[in-house]
């Protein structure tokens with residue numbers, strides 16, 4: 640049994656190396672940059688392909704918006720802060736004057752099904768050619784403290800982590816899929832923690848594992864139904880962002896690098912990809928370790944982070 644577990648781990652590691660080096664890149668993101676079938680001759684920018692990016696007011700979401708705009712996609716920028724979204728929109732318009740933008744302002748917590756459905760109905764009514772959805776919103780640090788034993792979490796914190804990481808992306812995708820025009824693309828942001836779940840972040844780790852399993856299941860389902868929709872789960876390591884500041888280096892890339900690497904993997908034929916090559920290599924190596932060693936190391940590193948976070952929260956409290 641132990642041998643089998645170890646073999647499985649090795650294969651998982653090899654899978655991630657294949658994701659980086661062994662993929663067929665004959666299709667690219669430009670496949671999704673087509674005018675609406677009903678307006679193939681129209682040259683107005685409104686009729687070009689649209690991408691909807693959730694959590695587009697900061698971090699990786701902003702970078703996806705820029706990278707997609709640089710490819711020629713119109714952008715629907717989702718977020719909860721109209722001011723932050725307007726700043727992103729102004730920067731996009733200055734850099735890519737040929738694209739159109741719209742803002743989708745909605746707090747994803749608590750997740751409101753009528754609000755999501757209403758907004759999507761409006762998009763359908765306007766006849767936008769939506770071909771790309773980036774389910775970027777999420778994170779573990781959207782509740783404070785980030786690291787906490789499950790039994791000490793409030794029910795509200797648990798619900799918030801579910802809503803932001805699972806509920807909102809699932810319900811938005813459910814509403815948007817019938818409105819999107821084929822061929823279309825859905826990208827779901829995951830995390831290393833879906834493959835290496837550590838302690839004191841159980842809800843976040845579980846949610847991110849859901850994101851990956853859900854991506855695969857959805858892609859199979861849509862293909863079985865004859866739909867031309869590509870669904871890809873992105874396994875993300877450390878990325879510099881609004882919610883995760885830190886210096887870019889050996890293991891941490893910039894949000895732009897992550898978004899560009901992800902778009903470069905579109906069409907590779909895999910449902911789960913670690914977009915940045917160094918993240919892929921790290922994950923491949925880590926997944927080859929014996930599980931007991933991995934667990935021991937996760938306890939050590941996460942405990943360190945939890946204690947540091949506790950110390951910083953105490954300092955904040957004293958300074959109030």
Ligand SMILES: NC(=O)c1ccc[n+]([C@@H]2O[C@H](COP(=O)([O-])OP(=O)(O)OC[C@H]3O[C@@H](n4cnc5c(N)ncnc54)[C@H](OP(=O)(O)O)[C@@H]3O)[C@@H](O)[C@H]2O)c1
Pocket residue numbers: 693694695696697698699700717718719720723745746747748774775776777778779781803828829830831875876877878879880881882883
């Ligand atoms: N950065 C990393 O190291 C890392 C690692 C692994 C996985 N990921 C994944 O990558 C994705 C993006 O992470 P990030 O680091 O770029 O995050 P971030 O910098 O914290 O940005 C999160 C985005 O989500 C929005 N948001 C948060 N709560 C919201 C709410 N209640 N309603 C509507 N919008 C809300 C934020 O809006 P505001 O601007 O209003 O706050 C912001 O636009 C997440 O799914 C995360 O799990 C990130």
